[in-house]
Amino acid sequence: MLNTFTDQLGSHHSFEKTPKRIVSLVPSQTELLYDLGLEESIVGITKFCVHPFHFKSTKKIIGGTKKVHFEKIRLLQPDIIIANKEENTIEIVDELSRICPVWVTEIVTLDDNLKMIADFGTLFNKRTEAKKWTDKINFAHTDFQQFIKDKPLNKVAYFIWANPYMVAGGDTFINEMLKLNKFENIYDNHPKYEGRYPEVIIQKMRIQGDPDLVLLSSEPFPFTDEHAFELGRFTHHAKTVFVDGEMFSWYGSRIVKAFGYFKMLHEKIA
Template sequence: MKTYTDQLGNQFAFETAPKRIISLVPSQTELLFDLGLEESIIGITKFCVHPYHLKSTKKIIGGTKKVHYEKIRLLQPDIIIANKEENTLEIVEELQKICPVWVTNIVTIEDNLQMISDFGQLFNKRTEAQKWIDKTNFALADFQHFIKDKEVQKVAYFIWANPYMVAGGDTFINELLKLNKFENIYDNNPKYEGRYPEVVVQKMRIQGDPDLVLLSSEPFPFKDEHAFELGRHTHHAKTIFVDGEMFSWYGSRVFKAFDYFKKLHENL
């Protein structure tokens, strides 16, 4: 019997590597696939879109905030993979009545690498996990070299409209913004506490007046009219549509994000 600890400090004991996995988080589904665990994945959410073919080969058990408990129970999973931010405590507690629920908690790049390492240990995929860790570290070092002479730019990163909401501090998005030398005007802003605060866009000029307004492709489908409206509330900001997966997905997606970030900077 081996003992493992998730990122919330919960302990688990397994005699053998769990074989029947349900993933409640799209980016973690992608990571499990990239670790060579496709055969072991038995259930995913409707938002698990990478790789796309899993939607037709695996059982859909609901979304990230609303799951079908009976569908999950009937699949007889050995383990369910959840995330502190994506899934509610209520969901996790209910699912714990079915089987062990492993909860990740990702705010930094280091947290992300720890998750990859944990999955390698837990699912007996240590070699594959180490490859992804090494690739990610190499790409990170390369990107840090690329970015080192770039000027810091002030940004506002929008994730929702009606009401307008942004990424604040203590989020993985904020960590990746900092990595890109983007200074988030809503990080540690005393007027807008919380990780994803609702903001008054008419006050953007006096609250930081960003150089760039970034409109994420998820979870809200921003349109040109949003870009125009937000641009009006700054002095000179450039409004840019960005790939939300590259800024908010953890797991193996982080490795893939660095090339995207380079192209983004080259186009600024």
């Protein structure tokens, strides 16, 4: 008997039995699958899947998120491949669909994240584990809302890349995390900078929004003190803060740790 499931892009996938051999193309989703108790089922991961650490030596590395080795994946004989709309290109998904079903997630909001966890719980017969994680996230979220409610609003620019300088714009999970922290993103749907991760002219930062905080993410670009100094020259009064990019851009089970990190970040800023 076939069981049919629907991913977050609305694609339908049918299985005769629970998928047992999983290839994961997204670091945060690899971590989530592990936290749901699916370590033995994961057969392939990307080189960027750094959590849990021991996976680098126990799982097959099949390339990166934007460039995968199709033959390595084929040889793993997966039952399902887990991808993401932002991280993996449609060309990669189409090619991998010739091997087995490709489940694609789309995560912009916290609700999207909870939906993904619940979907994995159903898809992999891990409903109890999924419920535990959604409960943990909801509890941590409620607790953080209490913590943040009296904090002042800060205007921010969240940088993800240099040479050229690029920032997180609107319609991104990072932007949702900024909103949770009462950080008003000056590049959220900015009229002069279209796209989700626009390239910006840092010399015009002051007239484009004059941020209170310039946040330099630890990933995907390794920002240095030199970058912080250069950016600081083009703001009126902004404080430059190095932040843990995983806490702002990773979804899945990582969100529970993120809320604790955000508390420490606000204490550091204050």
